[in-house]
Amino acid sequence: MQTVLHRWSDRRPVPWKNGGGITHDVASWPPGAGADDFHWRVSIADVDAPGPFSTFPGVDRIITLIEGGSMVLDLQNEGRQHTLTPGEPFAFSGDDTLACHLPEGPTRDLNVMTRRGVCSGDVSVHQVTDPLTLGGNSRRHLLVALSDAVADERTSQRTDEAWELDRLDVLEFSAAVQVRAGLVAVIRIW
Structure with missing residues (x-):
């Protein structure tokens, strides 16, 4: 995916x-x-x-x-x-x-x-202050930004895969992503 x-x-x-x-x-x-x-x-x-x-x-x-x-x-x-x-x-x-x-x-x-x-799902809420790695398995994940400027660790490197979320934006993924800061809700579906 x-x-x-x-x-x-x-x-x-x-x-x-x-x-x-x-x-x-x-x-x-x-x-x-x-x-x-x-x-x-x-x-x-x-x-x-x-x-x-x-x-x-x-x-x-x-x-x-x-x-x-x-x-x-x-x-x-x-x-x-x-x-x-x-x-x-x-x-x-x-x-x-x-x-x-x-x-x-x-x-x-x-x-x-x-x-x-x-299928089944769960939700967890995280205040990220140190980089947090999510995903990397076959499960579907959704990351909901509950604050502004939630970003992938790679954003500062400006790669094609980098992303930045504003409040209430959602990133849907299965590959590993790393969040560097912000308040987020993480949804797992399996």
Whole structure:
């Protein structure tokens, strides 16, 4: 797989599956797949008001708050609540009935969805101060810039393979890359 750069400025907002808000699709597989037939999907959603989440039967989901204060998830199937804080990935089933509350106002979150039995994924958040090497195996990785000027170690050498990300840009890759600085979310799909 080649390295693909997804610029935030190229993302167009689309309505949520339940019509309650907007999301910005970042990447999905297979290409052109819709809300009911993707293998995996990564998006960034704006949550401006409290309300229900869309259900995605047969899908495992991971949500990570990337802007705003906190979000309280009401996991109605389990009869409990979970408070999300920025940078904390939270996994749940797309089969579950959820609603959110926004005690500190609007938020923005990173969403990773994988079709159960087809593929899996995970998310980690890193404040990179020393170079961090990622990838280098057959898994698909996506690097989401949560700060400006996230760059490959080779950027200073100005090679053809060098890249630099602005806030909310995403780099999709499988070959090894080295991040030299910045706040990033790393998504692995296998």
